[in-house]
Amino acid sequence: MEAVELKIIREAYNNKLDKTLSLNLSSMEDLQLGKSRNSTKKILTYRVFEVVMFSFLVMFLGWYIANNWDQTHLVISGVIVNIFALVALVGSIGQVVLLQQIDFSKPIVEIRKKIELVNSHGLLFIKIIFFSAPVWWSYAIIAVDLSLGVDLYVHLEQDFVARYLVVNFLLIIPLVWFFYKLSYKNLHIKWVRKTIGLFTGTKIMKALAFLNDIEEFENLER
Amino acid sequence: MKTNKKDIFITTIDTHKKIIYKIVNSYCKNSEDRKDLEQEIIIQLWNSFDRYNTEYKYSTWMYRIALNVAISFYRKEKKWSAKSDFYNEESIFSIVEEKSKEETELDYHLKLLQEFIHNLNELNKALMLLYLEEKSYEEIAEILGITTTNVATKISRIKLKLKNEFQKNIK
Numbered sequence A: 001m002e003a004v005e006l007k008i009i010r011e012a013y014n015n016k017l018d019k020t021l022s023l024n025l026s027s028m029e030d031l032q033l034g035k036s037r038n039s040t041k042k043i044l045t046y047r048v049f050e051v052v053m054f055s056f057l058v059m060f061l062g063w064y065i066a067n068n069w070d071q072t073h074l075v076i077s078g079v080i081v082n083i084f085a086l087v088a089l090v091g092s093i094g095q096v097v098l099l100q101q102i103d104f105s106k107p108i109v110e111i112r113k114k115i116e117l118v119n120s121h122g123l124l125f126i127k128i129i130f131f132s133a134p135v136w137w138s139y140a141i142i143a144v145d146l147s148l149g150v151d152l153y154v155h156l157e158q159d160f161v162a163r164y165l166v167v168n169f170l171l172i173i174p175l176v177w178f179f180y181k182l183s184y185k186n187l188h189i190k191w192v193r194k195t196i197g198l199f200t201g202t203k204i205m206k207a208l209a210f211l212n213d214i215e216e217f218e219n220l221e222r
Numbered sequence B: 001m002k003t004n005k006k007d008i009f010i011t012t013i014d015t016h017k018k019i020i021y022k023i024v025n026s027y028c029k030n031s032e033d034r035k036d037l038e039q040e041i042i043i044q045l046w047n048s049f050d051r052y053n054t055e056y057k058y059s060t061w062m063y064r065i066a067l068n069v070a071i072s073f074y075r076k077e078k079k080w081s082a083k084s085d086f087y088n089e090e091s092i093f094s095i096v097e098e099k100s101k102e103e104t105e106l107d108y109h110l111k112l113l114q115e116f117i118h119n120l121n122e123l124n125k126a127l128m129l130l131y132l133e134e135k136s137y138e139e140i141a142e143i144l145g146i147t148t149t150n151v152a153t154k155i156s157r158i159k160l161k162l163k164n165e166f167q168k169n170i171k
Helices: A003-020 A025-030 A040-067 A072-101 A108-119 A122-131 A133-148 A158-181 A190-200 A202-218 B002-015 B017-027 B031-051 B058-075 B103-119 B122-132 B137-144 B148-169
Strands: A021-023 B093-095
Touching: A003 A021, A003 B017, A003 B103, A003 B148, A021 B002, A021 B017, A025 B002, A040 A072, A040 A133, A072 A108, A072 A122, A072 A133, A108 A202, A108 B058, A108 B122, A108 B137, A122 A133, A122 A158, A122 A190, A122 A202, A133 A158, A190 A202, A202 B122, B002 B017, B002 B031, B017 B031, B017 B058, B017 B093, B017 B103, B017 B122, B031 B058, B058 B122, B058 B137, B103 B122, B103 B148, B122 B137, B122 B148, B137 B148
Parallel strands: none
Antiparallel strands: A021 B093
8 A cells, every 4th residue: 555545545535525425404403512421520520529528538537636646546547547548639639630631622642641540540549458558457446446436456465566567567668569560551560450450440441551552652662 | 693603613514524524434333323423523622612722723623622532432331322312313414325336446445444444543543544634744743742753653654554454455
């Protein structure tokens, strides 16, 4: 297929369309121009709701920390949970910003990236859950204290607490590594692909795979 | 005033109808999906009509919107037509099918070309459509948001693939 042949096909197709294609005026007039099926507004509502919920959670945990200021273990647990809530809040605010920047008249690669980052938002929560593994006891201590009014910490043996702290301190480095590995840039690694697929689902996997495609498309060498 | 705006919009769509028609045909095989996609493109063009930036050519602006909508549509797991009867049933564009003997060979080549484009991924499909519209590499780069050198490299690779594809099918 030479350029000249391609030009002939293209011109013939254009000529054919010039002769045969017409605008159906009655359909055009009937079209409800205000009713788009674009789901951006719906997603924006969800993300704003997330921002509100996480803002309340961060404020509530702040109140909880201040209220238990004299009990170190509750303050530490509160601070730990609040840090993760803050990460989630920042992530959700970032999503709202991204969604407001989506304008279809902007360059395709830029808009696709933003849309797929919105579609893959769920991965952040999976990462938070994994990354907070060494401090899951903080969640339990706060949850039991708030729901049942029982201070779980005083019932724990000191030996268990010491072992727990050592083991989980050692877990931090592998978890930081794991946190960074779980990214669309590493989808070529089988275990990364399988882990993300297992915990997130098809929609997020598709979004991540497309982010990878976009990066390849932007990259001149590939 | 409102009617006037709509009239201008309809005239603009009429002038550029081939752009929408070609994009819709490249991204959708199913006729129901095609109807939905052409309607969604027109709705998005209408919604952005007041924000048209005159520093770009109208066709550049239109390509960006139409391709962005088409890629979003293509990537949806469930197409809109499968959901509900939201839009009217009639297509916005009508095409009269007429074939003469001389057209047959050309039609076969065109079909091969369309099949080839259809099998490209979403982004390369957009690139190839713009190339076939004889857009300059600068304009393609502007629409897609990549460098001109990247556009040139990718087009030469796709053309090579296309050449091989045609050689396989036409002896």
